[in-house]
Amino acid sequence: MDKREIKSIIEGLLFIWGEPLLASDITEVLDIKENEVHLILKEMMNDFNYNRRGLQIKQTNNSYQLTTRAEHFDWISKLCTPRNDKKLSNAALETLSIIAYKQPITRMEVEALRGVKCDRSINTLVQKELVKEVGRLDKTGRPILYGTTDDFLQYFGLTSLEQLPQLEDFTKLDEDGQLELEFD
Known part of the structure; x- marks a missing residue:
């Protein structure tokens, strides 16, 4: 499997999972080394940022998540009804x-x-x-x-x-x- 295909699969996994996905889980699914997963995800993050895509990959410790860009909030909020989560006191x-x-x-x-x-x-x-x-x-x-x-x-x-x-x-x-x- 070439790197382009791996990137495509990782993007699909992040999209469908929704929540932060551990690098070890991606490693298990793709049957490749975890350090290779981290390197590919870093490349993907750079590609998404360089091309100013509407989505970005966020890293939190050892997990990754596909998210929208914060700077697009005003447009996205026009489409979505805001949640009524109570703020922290x-x-x-x-x-x-x-x-x-x-x-x-x-x-x-x-x-x-x-x-x-x-x-x-x-x-x-x-x-x-x-x-x-x-x-x-x-x-x-x-x-x-x-x-x-x-x-x-x-x-x-x-x-x-x-x-x-x-x-x-x-x-x-x-x-x-x-x-x-x-x-x-």
């Missing part, structure tokens, strides 16, 4: 931020940092599949350790946790005492 966003930067972390550690109870926020984040149980702490009561999911990365348009802004970027205050973000 400030409390949930604060909790999610702490988990993202301090993971793996227990509920009690999050509460100690926030200074308030976080049960509802954590439950909301688990229900929205932005946070998951990643283990248990080896101490009395064996508290649950929480971490972010690939859905978290996808929701915020990140490829990996390394793309999170550095905490130092959040430490500068303006003259009104408000956080002033500085990004390169």
